[in-house]
Amino acid sequence: MRIMRSIGTEPPRTARGVATRARIVAAAAGLMRSSGVANTSLDAVLEASEASKSQLYHYFADKDDLVLAVVQRQAECVLATHNAHLQRVTSIAGLRRWRNAVVELTRKEKCAGGCPLGSFVSELAESDGSRAALARGFAQWQADIVTALEAICGTTPRPRATLVELATTLLAALQGGLLLAQTTRSVQPLELALDLAIDRIAERLARPSRRASGHVGARRGHR
Amino acid sequence: MRIMRSIGTEPPRTARGVATRARIVAAAAGLMRSSGVANTSLDAVLEASEASKSQLYHYFADKDDLVLAVVQRQAECVLATHNAHLQRVTSIAGLRRWRNAVVELTRKEKCAGGCPLGSFVSELAESDGSRAALARGFAQWQADIVTALEAICGTTPRPRATLVELATTLLAALQGGLLLAQTTRSVQPLELALDLAIDRIAERLARPSRRASGHVGARRGHR
DNA sequence: CCGATTCTGGACCCTGTAGTCCACCCGTTG
DNA sequence: CAACGGGTGGACTACAGGGTCCAGAATCGG
Numbered sequence: 001m002r003i004m005r006s007i008g009t010e011p012p013r014t015a016r017g018v019a020t021r022a023r024i025v026a027a028a029a030g031l032m033r034s035s036g037v038a039n040t041s042l043d044a045v046l047e048a049s050e051a052s053k054s055q056l057y058h059y060f061a062d063k064d065d066l067v068l069a070v071v072q073r074q075a076e077c078v079l080a081t082h083n084a085h086l087q088r089v090t091s092i093a094g095l096r097r098w099r100n101a102v103v104e105l106t107r108k109e110k111c112a113g114g115c116p117l118g119s120f121v122s123e124l125a126e127s128d129g130s131r132a133a134l135a136r137g138f139a140q141w142q143a144d145i146v147t148a149l150e151a152i153c154g155t156t157p158r159p160r161a162t163l164v165e166l167a168t169t170l171l172a173a174l175q176g177g178l179l180l181a182q183t184t185r186s187v188q189p190l191e192l193a194l195d196l197a198i199d200r201i202a203e204r205l206a207r208p209s210r211r212a213s214g215h216v217g218a219r220r221g222h223r
Numbered sequence: 224m225r226i227m228r229s230i231g232t233e234p235p236r237t238a239r240g241v242a243t244r245a246r247i248v249a250a251a252a253g254l255m256r257s258s259g260v261a262n263t264s265l266d267a268v269l270e271a272s273e274a275s276k277s278q279l280y281h282y283f284a285d286k287d288d289l290v291l292a293v294v295q296r297q298a299e300c301v302l303a304t305h306n307a308h309l310q311r312v313t314s315i316a317g318l319r320r321w322r323n324a325v326v327e328l329t330r331k332e333k334c335a336g337g338c339p340l341g342s343f344v345s346e347l348a349e350s351d352g353s354r355a356a357l358a359r360g361f362a363q364w365q366a367d368i369v370t371a372l373e374a375i376c377g378t379t380p381r382p383r384a385t386l387v388e389l390a391t392t393l394l395a396a397l398q399g400g401l402l403l404a405q406t407t408r409s410v411q412p413l414e415l416a417l418d419l420a421i422d423r424i425a426e427r428l429a430r431p432s433r434r435a436s437g438h439v440g441a442r443r444g445h446r
Numbered sequence: 447c448c449g450a451t452t453c454t455g456g457a458c459c460c461t462g463t464a465g466t467c468c469a470c471c472c473g474t475t476g
Numbered sequence: 477c478a479a480c481g482g483g484t485g486g487a488c489t490a491c492a493g494g495g496t497c498c499a500g501a502a503t504c505g506g
Binding site for chain 1: 462463464465466467468472473
Binding site: 034035036037038039112113114118119120121122123125126131134135138139165168169171172173174175176177179180182183184185188189190192193196197199200 | 257258259260261262335336337341342343344345346348349354357358361362388391392394395396397398399400402403405406407408411412413415416419420422423
């Protein structure tokens, strides 16, 4: 169902229009993050953003369309926040400072909410449009981490593939750590997971580049 | 709202009753896992389980109560599945076989659905009852991993705290890996994350027990 | 075999929600 | 200062979904 979307989402043509659209997306983002997408009614969004139905449907084709905008906004927010730290990272110590900032932020939020992007995954991963948006967000995030790792390498660059892998594991550790932190209401899993990933990064970037740390085979071997 | 729950959930008193209750929970679990809790209507559950409204409300106080039962069931299923592998693990190589099995299973599911337990977290973590159930599930899972690690240690036991930490990181890696696998529709993040955690376990359990692998301080130091 | 009890079928109600529609406001432009 | 078009307010509709109820079937205990 819902075959022809495409048109219907006119972008605002006025400063005021831009403002309302932004207000709506911001309010929706907040509510959806804390209550889940399906549990957030459009009426609630409208009340929180002090807008009206017609305004919402003036800028968005339907709820799915709004959700897409929310995901994109969340991605931008997360990337902006983390980049503020990551861009200044030039050493392992800097990476650990970033770790501490993440942990501290999570603790401040009392481990509620989880990752602003990650918490959307389970609810949206089966609908193609928003899943792609989430994937783009994570890809960009990963790219930002790679940049930080390159800065850490400094004068002795490493194969890009290695850095990409390390960035992936760091991102996975962050997501898994946040997920467990959210359910156990403790930052400890997050701390452990991030430390593990960062320790590995430190090992790999310290000594001359080698693929694996040397153990039994059967890696990457399946089927 | 909804202050007095407690009573209202009579357990079945007949073989037939047990069967229907189980059918309902199983159907609900399947639907909720693939479509999300909020997106699963009771009508859909009833159709899938070939039961009727009155049956559902005969065994469950309300939807929340059903969700709780689903979470518990999922926890049992996951633990049973993984324990079938984990209980036979007595070496790092065994742990890697488990890893391969997990990856293969994920690939077979085309990376959809995510973790049977983890995918409920974002939607339920803010409602106290089900969050506790999820936390119990993860705690048990962690305990099972610790048991496997103890088996790996064999004759030279390690401090339990270390094993618990390692189990936590392994679980975090699994969850984060599955989450990224689900969004990117690729098992690679899962492989990398699990390998990282297992490599670390191999390191720690191979050589005489040391706390950290020796790098700059500022670990576990906050506030 | 009979009464009591558990279980089942499905019609019904009511609230909440996505989405529509139209009349009106207001800034801009000529 | 008109008139045009983007922007706004909110009433209204249609319907899906949670939850209730009761009559009747299956089953159990004696």
